[in-house]
Amino acid sequence: MEPLVDRLGRPLETLRLSITDRCNFRCVYCMPKEVFGRDHAFLERRELLTFEELARVTAAFAGLGVRTVRITGGEPLVRRNVEHLVELLAAIETADGGKLELALTTNGSALAQKAEALAAAGLSRVTVSLDSLDDEAFRALNDVDFPVQRVLDGIDAAAAAGLPVKVNAVVKRGANDHDLLALAEHFRGSGHVLRFIEYMDVGSTNGWRLEDVVSAEEIVRRIGERWPLEPVAAERPDATARRWRYLDGAGEIGVVASVTQPFCGGCSRARLSAEGRLYTCLFAARGHDLRAPLRLGASDVELTEQLRAIWARRTDRYSELRTAETASLPKVEMSYIGG
Numbered sequence: 001m002e003p004l005v006d007r008l009g010r011p012l013e014t015l016r017l018s019i020t021d022r023c024n025f026r027c028v029y030c031m032p033k034e035v036f037g038r039d040h041a042f043l044e045r046r047e048l049l050t051f052e053e054l055a056r057v058t059a060a061f062a063g064l065g066v067r068t069v070r071i072t073g074g075e076p077l078v079r080r081n082v083e084h085l086v087e088l089l090a091a092i093e094t095a096d097g098g099k100l101e102l103a104l105t106t107n108g109s110a111l112a113q114k115a116e117a118l119a120a121a122g123l124s125r126v127t128v129s130l131d132s133l134d135d136e137a138f139r140a141l142n143d144v145d146f147p148v149q150r151v152l153d154g155i156d157a158a159a160a161a162g163l164p165v166k167v168n169a170v171v172k173r174g175a176n177d178h179d180l181l182a183l184a185e186h187f188r189g190s191g192h193v194l195r196f197i198e199y200m201d202v203g204s205t206n207g208w209r210l211e212d213v214v215s216a217e218e219i220v221r222r223i224g225e226r227w228p229l230e231p232v233a234a235e236r237p238d239a240t241a242r243r244w245r246y247l248d249g250a251g252e253i254g255v256v257a258s259v260t261q262p263f264c265g266g267c268s269r270a271r272l273s274a275e276g277r278l279y280t281c282l283f284a285a286r287g288h289d290l291r292a293p294l295r296l297g298a299s300d301v302e303l304t305e306q307l308r309a310i311w312a313r314r315t316d317r318y319s320e321l322r323t324a325e326t327a328s329l330p331k332v333e334m335s336y337i338g339g
């Protein structure tokens, strides 16, 4: 069969599954309390795809070339029995009969309790979001007064369960950029790769301003001045992070420069919202409803054909085309579609 590519020649390789739009954190740049307060209408349980529905869609994607599935949210660990979903996904084969790579992105708050069960269920690796080691700054960023030590305990638990760990830190000027070196120092030599993410204009509720972005170039310069770095080749053509290695052998860092050095050209990611809408770009305004056909009895062949048609038509490259004007247009929220 012809390999599936979109209109810009990009294959479909990664699926990001948002399994809930809820989160126990209210990170100021992602789910600000003023918008996601007590009255916010989150999705109802019946609106969410069930684990069986998620597995069915994933199997269809795997048949079209997807090799990596990332479970995200919202906070995926707030969805009850998430390890059962991992079990279902771990049983799905890739198009060439291999195993799916199963990753999960979490704020780490429940990882100490969940890590072992997730590893036993077949999770391949975990990414923990951690924006600061400074307890006061961390509590202010998550805006629910959650202590940083519990996330660090979660990272330790994941490593003890045998899960490779990456740590993602979004850098927002004035909020946590004072903590870059402390983060780098903490994870140097730990075996966990730390990745810094440029603050992005996702969604429409975080009041994003270009002045708040700390560029990857600045991040690498500031860390490199303290511990010299050299670039490392990307592992995959669709990698989001550029890699840098410490010259003294203490491991590496990554920088995700989606604002200052966009990487749409290699984007092979499809994203499914918790209610089953398929988005072909993180910055899209609209998705394609898969829940209705799923619940109305579409066959596997019909489902696969629908996915194939959506991907084949894809032309999105928002970050490469970003202007001040497009940055202020309505877009899907990160907490709804997942990171």
Ligand code: SAM
Binding pocket: 023, 029, 030, 072, 073, 074, 075, 076, 105, 106, 107, 108, 127, 128, 129, 130, 168, 170, 197, 198, 199, 200, 201, 202, 206, 334, 335, 338, 339
């Ligand atoms: N709750 C999980 C977590 O904390 O990792 C998964 C979902 S969260 C939306 C995924 C990632 O998106 C987190 O690392 C978060 O910091 C990042 N994120 C949210 N808003 C962002 C923004 N405006 N710019 C860059 N990254 C953002």
